């Protein structure tokens with residue numbers, strides 16, 4: 460009887476294997492939808508994104524990525540200074556990452572057992588904490604926002620206090636906790652109410668922070684060492700002062716290094732530039748190797764132990780996929796590549812060269828205001844010019860929308876010079892460069908030459924840049 464049942468089950472098993480199912484060849488599927496991708500994505504996904512891409516001429520049909528480069532449908536090569544919002548520190552398709560992930564896929568190591576201590580998570584935690592020796596424990600999650608949520612919970616549980624203090628212009632993600640401490644109204648609009656007990660203070664203002672801390676209800680102050688939106692730099696002494704104030708008032712100091720961490724600024728963590736040792740450090744983005752979403756909350760033992768304080772609370776903060784083998788392998792391989800290719804040191808040196816070259820342009824171009832950043836997180840900031848003709852052109856497009864000028868730089872950089880960059884934030888006049896840390900000397904020449912050409916063109920009125928401005932304004936007003 461049992462044998463008959465087993466035979467029936469075997470007969471019912473699917474016979475199609477991955478190798479024989481044509482629809483599971485993702486490269487073929489990707490190629491097949493080259494022409495209808497925008498239509499499909501508009502119909503079933505974000506139509507506004509597709510409209511925007513068409514409007515600004517970014518609908519070039521990227522079909523290949525390699526290291527710091529992207530290639531469009533015609534095989535044209537682009538330099539990617541966006542890095543998937545900071546994900547591709549080691550570049551796209553790094554062979555070491557692929558090999559590490561393939562070794563997981565080719566193995567039968569068990570994944571997500573849940574009632575087990577995941578071995579690769581233990582190894583990644585050890586290696587991450589070796590880089591931040593004053594912290595003792597790591598909790599893994601799946602995204603930057605999820606790490607932020609976890610940090611807020613740890614801070615409240617560890618201190619028994621409720622208030623989280625955050626900065627104007629901060630970006631910590633868009634899930635509800637993270638959005639409650641997002642300092643940019645454009646992300647919050649339409650989603651209220653937010654978490655109670657979140658207090659906003661100006662960035663770089665220690666006395667405002669102290670005023671918030673004085674009430675004694677503050678669990679934590681969370682801050683990006685360099686703000687991602689705008690690439691706003693901390694004033695000298697700000698981060699040390701904030702850490703000291705937090706300690707004095709019994710609040711935790713949380714550094715959100717989701718964008719700045721893992722070598723982006725020329726140090727493993729950006730706080731190292733200012734000799735600050737936070738109580739909690741958040742990392743994500745680059746840790747994924749660009750392949751598998753992952754984030755980590757690194758913290759002091761006392762904070763961790765306040766949450767995991769009894770055996771029956773061993774699963775009090777869990778996330779189903781958080782310690783999956785592929786994510787852990789991506790993290791381990793990324794750390795290996797950062798070390799073996801000395802990418803942190805390389806980011807520092809390359810960043811210095813670029814900042815020097817961009818800064819040297821300031822005296823020649825009145826629209827340029829400032830170049831700021833650290834390592835390979837750089838902003839070129841523009842401001843209203845003095846000369847009459849240029850000022851009138853600026854005013855015309857800025858009256859339609861504040862920050863519109865930045866697109867007169869990013870769009871020609873893309874269309875004419877094949878460089879993908881971004882405007883640094885809502886209403887911002889800064890253009891942000893976030894290259895993979897592997898960019899080479901020839902890439903720097905490409906950037907410097909192109910940036911200068913585009914800035915020079917923006918100083919010619921009338922000229923192509925300002926007619927693009929008028930088109931953008933017309934489209935913007937129509938939309």
Ligand SMILES: Cc1ncc(COP(=O)(O)O)c(C=O)c1O
Pocket residue numbers: 544602603604605607630631632633683687715716717718719743
């Ligand atoms: C500093 C910082 N924190 C948090 C986040 C949110 O990360 P995610 O988009 O993975 O949720 C970001 C994303 O850009 C970020 O830059």
